[in-house]
Amino acid sequence: MSPRPLSGSSAADAAAVGREQTRQRVIEAAIDLLTRGGRDAVTTRAVAEGAGLQPPAIYRLFGDKDGLLDAVAEHGFATFLATKHVDPDPRDPIEDLRAGWNVAVEFGLANPALYTLMYSEPTRATSAAFKAGMEILMGRVRRLAAGGWLRVDEELAAQIIHATARGAVLTWLSLPEDRRSPALLTTLREAMVAAVTNQQPAVQDAGPAGAARALHAALPEQTTLSGAEQYLLREWLDRLAADG
The missing domain is CATH 1.10.10.60 (Homeodomain-like)
Structure with missing residues (x-):
């Protein structure tokens, strides 16, 4: 048949x-x-x-060949994305930040030629997998911000985290093997942590209510707002704090 x-x-x-x-x-x-x-x-x-x-x-x-290289880079971003672990509620957000940074660096060191290709063209930031990876990073940054750990704004924090990981990998790869010290990676990671986070959370209670209470307590010390603006902001903060 x-x-x-x-x-x-x-x-x-x-x-x-x-x-x-x-x-x-x-x-x-x-x-x-x-x-x-x-x-x-x-x-x-x-x-x-x-x-x-x-x-x-x-x-x-x-x-053409450029199209092929773009496809190879996209494959690299997708492979990298698959290595990322997302914990929506980490017990220690600072350790979660370190772990995410380590994963990024370890992927680069394990795939030097592919990693270099992935980050050799700025236009590759339009990659769907690259954007998905950055969303994971932004989620990690938002959790830090919500917990009162972030000392810079979210966009700058994400840029610092991404730039230090990429710089660590590319610097490591540019060095002769006998000059590659693990202390370089550890020092860069800890410099990143110090640059983007506070040693203690500025907000003791996570969530809008805790943030509102922390800002309410600091309000009398600032002089940027006028009296009327402070009064209005204080009223809003009182409402948010009451919801908690």
């Missing part, structure tokens, strides 16, 4: 799956070349040979 021919939609689905499998095979071949020989080793001919394809297939799938 001959097999029943695929319907139009089934044939299209099978073709899409086959295309994605081929695309993944090309990306893996490119990563292998990148890891063994650096960016210069990633030529369309070498990648095609590694994937068992003809060079024109690379252009059909990715447009």
Whole structure:
């Protein structure tokens, strides 16, 4: 009995799956070349040979070599994203910050060529996986802020955390092996922690009510607001504190 021919939609689905499998095979071949020989080793001919394809297939799938490298970087961001652990309610938010920073640095040190490619082009910040990773970081920063631990605004804190991790990896990779001291990574991490967090939470009780009480207590010491503005803010803070 001959097999029943695929319907139009089934044939299209099978073709899409086959295309994605081929695309993944090309990306893996490119990563292998990148890891063994650096960016210069990633030529369309070498990648095609590694994937068992003809060079024109690379252009059909990715447009050009730059498109292929962008796809490799996106794969790197997605792989990195999969290593991130999200704890929505960490027992110690400062240790959670350290752990997240360590994960980022460890990924870079374990995948030096891929990591360098991922962060070699500013335009790769548009990557969907990169954005998802930054949302995880912003969530960690918001939890610090809500607990009264943050000493700078959230956007600046996220920039400092991201920049120090990336800088730590790229600096480490630029050094000769005999000059790579683990103390460099530890010192940079602790400098980051000191730059973005307080030693003790400014708000003892988490949540809007605790923050309102802390701000209410500090209000008489500031001179930025006028008397009328202070009166209005105090009324709002009283309402928020009462809700707690």
